[in-house]
Amino acid sequence: MGKVTRIALAGEGGQGVQSVAQILTEAAELEGKEALYIPNFGIEQRGGVSIAFVQISDQKIPAPKFKTGDIVVALSDRAVRRVQVHVGSETVFVYDASIEGVEEDLPKNARKILAIPALEVANKKLHPRVFNVLIMGAVIGATKVVSLEKAKEAIEKRLGYKFEKSPELQELNFRALEEGIKLVEGMEVE
Amino acid sequence: MGKVTRIALAGEGGQGVQSVAQILTEAAELEGKEALYIPNFGIEQRGGVSIAFVQISDQKIPAPKFKTGDIVVALSDRAVRRVQVHVGSETVFVYDASIEGVEEDLPKNARKILAIPALEVANKKLHPRVFNVLIMGAVIGATKVVSLEKAKEAIEKRLGYKFEKSPELQELNFRALEEGIKLVEGMEVE
Amino acid sequence: MNDKPITGEKKVFMTGNEVVAWAALAAGAEVMFGYPITPQNEIMHYWTRLAPKYGRKFLQTEDELSAGFTLIGGVLAGKKAFTATAGPGNVLMQEPMSMAEAMRIPTVAVIQQRGGPSTATVIYSQQEVNLTCFGGNGEGLRVVYSTSSHQELFDYTIKAFNTAWKYRFPTFVLADGYQAKMRESLVIYDPFEKMEMVEPEPFVGKPGTPGVDRKPAHLRNAYSVEEELYEALSKDIADYEKAVPELVEHESFNTEESELLVIAHGVVYRSAAMAVKELAEEGRKVGYFRPITLRPFPQEQLKEAARKAKQILVVESAYGQLYRLVRENLYGADIPLKTMFMPGVGITPEEVREKCVALLDGKEA
Amino acid sequence: MNDKPITGEKKVFMTGNEVVAWAALAAGAEVMFGYPITPQNEIMHYWTRLAPKYGRKFLQTEDELSAGFTLIGGVLAGKKAFTATAGPGNVLMQEPMSMAEAMRIPTVAVIQQRGGPSTATVIYSQQEVNLTCFGGNGEGLRVVYSTSSHQELFDYTIKAFNTAWKYRFPTFVLADGYQAKMRESLVIYDPFEKMEMVEPEPFVGKPGTPGVDRKPAHLRNAYSVEEELYEALSKDIADYEKAVPELVEHESFNTEESELLVIAHGVVYRSAAMAVKELAEEGRKVGYFRPITLRPFPQEQLKEAARKAKQILVVESAYGQLYRLVRENLYGADIPLKTMFMPGVGITPEEVREKCVALLDGKEA
Amino acid sequence: MVEILPKMPKSWNPESKPHKFCPGCGHGLVLKALGQAIDELGIQDRVVFGCDIGCSLLSWDFFNVDTVQTHHGRTTPVMVGIKRANPNLVVVAYMGDGGGYAIGSQHLVNAATRNEKITCILVNNTNYAMTGGQMAPTTMPGQKTETTPYGRDVEETGYPMLGPEMVAAITREGAYAARGSVAKFAQLKKYIKKALENQMAGRGFSFVEALSTCPTNWRTNAAQTWQFIEETMTKYFPLGEFKVPEGKED
Amino acid sequence: MVEILPKMPKSWNPESKPHKFCPGCGHGLVLKALGQAIDELGIQDRVVFGCDIGCSLLSWDFFNVDTVQTHHGRTTPVMVGIKRANPNLVVVAYMGDGGGYAIGSQHLVNAATRNEKITCILVNNTNYAMTGGQMAPTTMPGQKTETTPYGRDVEETGYPMLGPEMVAAITREGAYAARGSVAKFAQLKKYIKKALENQMAGRGFSFVEALSTCPTNWRTNAAQTWQFIEETMTKYFPLGEFKVPEGKED
Amino acid sequence: MSTAAAPAYLKKVYTTEVNKGKAVFAIFPGLCKGCGLCKEKCPEGALSWSEKLGVYGTPTVTPDPELCKACGICERVCPDCAIAIIRVDKEK
């Protein structure tokens, strides 16, 4: 069995973790890899913490659910608490540096814990709405699971219809992706 | 296990076999015997052949259904055909002499087959509406399963409210019972 | 208005449906919710005649879904309530019963089985065993009593109320069309004189202002995440498992001496018992085992009863519903199993006897 | 309007619900009748978007009862029709399915299991095994395919139409919330190019005037006497029994070499298979058996697979629903059975592996 | 002498006669009206008749037209499915008041709202006849049934359901809703015919409630039966058309 | 400075706030109106609140009143059962248009006919919100939903269900039926209060449909949300009282 | 089709000339269930119970030839199509 990269992304309803997962797995598809993505969905339409479980590999992915992620990302305080169970000794745990009051709740057993200023960078350097693409960049940077090129292609595929109307959006998204990658550069996560 | 007397009565919806069964088992109750009566009921409210399965014994009756009756009574051509399956080599089969066109369908294996002119006697000597009580008399005559006295008591119990209004009805019913018993007298059914 | 429908004991001769109505009255049931279906209709007929005399209530609903859900409402408000149904009505009843199962609401339902599947016949059957034990989208955390006589119908209808309210699992009395419609004798009695009766308690509408004097009842059956459900379910399952030894009931005869063990339940058991006892009297090595609770199933008891058996005969008015229960609960044994399946039709003692004799004589493989 | 939704083969990456919609389109389904319920909603969403392009129809009904009965109507009129539901919707679907069972009406229903009992969760579960195999007031004359991947979801949804119309038993594709909502790759294709597709036929509305040119269709599910029902049922049961060998499907691995046999179905089987294969690669004596048809159950095949096993582990996201099937179908054996029951929650390969290792090492009794 | 034959509608199935309904049962009259309407419209070859569970099930082999006997309350959705699958057929959903107004009322209400192009004929005999005479949604105040042995108490269980009025209230153009009675055979037949024609014209949902007799459960003799349907029932159930596609007639 | 507290109705459960509804969801407003009505009537100690499956289920711990979250479409019968078992309670059945007009419409219609002494509040947001925005019986002509991606076609599936009108058509004296809107808060609250008072007076079935917002599934921003409910919806769903126990007001 | 044997109810029919020979009143005892609905509805009071028994062993009806005007009401109200009024001029 080939190596499977396992990614769990968790955030509040509006934070767009599911789109990140979708684009990411589509990029993997474009790359000719196998991917499996399953959202964790609850009863509420909005308001709950939403988790995306993503697996990418060179071969068919055996099972949809995993316990421990290679990389686990949490974008809100509630998300930090919810995903603890998916962190193991091999996990890189990533959370947004702006989340307050979770010191107690950070996983104790992770291989590495990274607080990245994604929200800040998005808000200040780019635009709040590309926060999630920035996160996607960070995940790609940390895992190298897909190439930047295919990631852009997947974004294009998904948001192309929007880019047609406002071409500056494409630029903004691609920059967010690159900034995201930069955020984890040199953090020695691999 | 004590001896159980098994009686199957079959007739058209309006012929009153279920009341016969009910009164008969109530008479057995009054006698201190055990009785079990189960109607065979189909989907239609009216119009189908209706069968009453009666068992009377000195002890608790084991099972509600039986295959072969000690006495099987059929009051219409369709009834003759329906109850064939309940006739065995020990069965006394009784049918009304006025039923036409059933020669072919009479059971071949019965211990005894009795054609009794119950309808005729009821219509001519008594009244069509006591036809079923006459049949009850015949059953009692053939089986001795309850005493004439208790049979009358059971009739009284069940129809007493009618007798109050028209006392001649009591007389009519009791006579029907006795005529019924007479119908099978000397027929050596026991 | 007299509050005691029965005082002392009384021998009576009545139909099974009448028995159920009297049993519910005797057990102190306060309200019946129901929808007509043959062969259970007369339970409602007797109830509606008798109930007003003892201050009890009745509601005929628009369907069995509503009968089940109004029943749940009645129970939540603290009443001893019950329903009765059969066949397609039992199918629909699974929706409310799955809610009762999830929320641990004590319900009592009398099922008078009829032929199936679908509308089939209004008469009789043992084809609702699967459905009554495991219907609904869950694990079947229920109690199912299979009765065989009017006396049992009376006893177990009363018991069902106590079981339901004590353990808080949906409780079923599983009878059938024959039992519903036949007349036989039994002794009815006032259970309050004989045993401890479990009294109901309201889930909602207790005294005091919620949030001020007491916690509000916030009852639910929906969960947002898997783990939340798992936690709730695990507790219920643990409660159920714990109750199993107290709940299981069975009856057996001559199992120590028998090479052929006949297994049957409900009314069919009577035919089986008669055949077996006759044969045993004649000196044949035959016995029977009869589960009274089909759910939970008396597994240990069956294993014990089957210890000496060289062959087993399962007799039922269904196509293998009891049989599957037997196989599953007897897993580990390898006694040859023979069957007599008569889905939707009655079985007479003669028929069972014949089959037993053939098996005992080694005439049937 | 293009009549062929797919030509040739095509690798795609989509959700399970989308897969079902495509499979139904590809199989030539002409109309879907449905009622929303999570996690199957997107089947309807994709269907309503795609269907009009290929001249197919859709009706959203007022509830699952209606979805099932309109489905029956559609089939009677000669259309390849289907429905999809889950959880409480599956409970209600039992009423129409019991009619389809009684009248031998070929229906296809895709079940995306969710947590139970009652509303529970919208997520995932394997708790609808009892219900889907044996729901309704009958004997469970049905075919139930338990799928584990998107490829199978596609293949077996297509197959379900052929099975239903060939054998005329209600046919179910039993998947779950994970399969419904996850995305993975598969190859979709035009089944008409690959296999013989069974075409539907009208039960009513055929040409000619009934009573003049032809016999009228007088279809019914109600019988007046027991024996009439018995006769009809016996024929259906005989047909079913005859079809069993053609219907049963399973998959197994390493059963010849294994001392520990792991049994699982559906999506859980994937976790089990991964754990088992890993362990086998490491030289441990472990194999697996996976029933694909839960009803009829591949009994002979399971017995064969278990021949060498010293212990068996049953893994399921339910509390013993598969376990009971295994015990029943393995009756006669006495291999110790171990269990891993996680009702309503997902199971990971790591968890299965851990359990297997413990069992292989004799650490767990 | 010429052979004298019973004057049954051509679309009746002679082999299943005498039919299975009780003596004096109104079902026979409703089905006679329907049979004559089918004959007159010449649609025997494309009618599909669906009957409910209730005494209506006894009509499962009543006609020489394709027939489906369904479940209690479920005839409406079955016929909806058939009609949608093959719009060329003329479908008739035949049911009792229990099937239509109680257990199947969600189907009635929603089929009406969706304006399904089907014809429903609902037999109102003020009780659940097949099961032995329990209260129906149409049972009248004070009426005794097996489950209202002391008479229906409006305080406890309200007034009888008004079906065609309800259908009229929730449907729009194209629908047809009327109430006839077997005691007014010609009118009933006209309503049924219009309900079929309305479906055939593809206009919309067509609903006829037929007041009908049930001497068995009413425990009435012939004279009382007529009185019950003509006098008692019409007090609560006015006859007439409640919705007609183009301008109210009658 | 004095402590500033949110002005929540006293009967709300502060511990479950912020509630689970989406931003801009009208459920919050309906439940605010209900909460205020309960407070003003002083019945917090005897209200039993039942919520359906649908977004309404998110209110299972919304109030500090005894609450039962039931099944999809089944809140009406559960509350009927509670009320009949303990008539001293004031029961509220809270449901969506799917629960009330589709899967549970037999319960609505029959509870209305039987004149059950309960109060039903039905939230009409023209779609099945909880399940992600499919067509509801109340979906308007041309409206796009997940199951009418090309817009609801009246030829295919008819016009939106008119609930209070239907209830008014089948009920008699004692019943109450009205349609309010979260966009007219004071009026809605008045209707809800009257519906509760009507139950408390033991008069009869009391029904309020509340037009409500669902920005999530409508995919509207705040301005569009208001426009949708105030302009589009009222074209099909007139506000007002359709049945009042003693003389029509308003 | 119609290969099945002729239904039993066709075997017997009792006819009476009514309305001064202008019509024949025919009753099929194989169809008549003796409900009496017709008897009640006859505007002339022309129907009475007959000695002949119907399909359920209950009496059928018979017209008084003097009173019956062959109006056809009994035919129409019979739920079983057991009565046929045949206008003789038409028949011949």
Next chain:
Amino acid sequence: MSTAAAPAYLKKVYTTEVNKGKAVFAIFPGLCKGCGLCKEKCPEGALSWSEKLGVYGTPTVTPDPELCKACGICERVCPDCAIAIIRVDKEK
């Protein structure tokens, strides 16, 4: 009762004096979901998005003290009771 810890949304409230000091506009970011219904309904156009984020990380609203007449409409239309208009004369 009420033994549970005070709900989190009580921890923070932003107040603005409005209507010439005759009232206080209070917003609870722990309750505000940023739906904007209030903003649309303000007859004075007094509400605008705030820098302060609400419970879902979306902007809350803030009044223009010059424009707000403390009419209370925003309070009424808020489905989350996130706004409270407090008339100062009453409070003191």
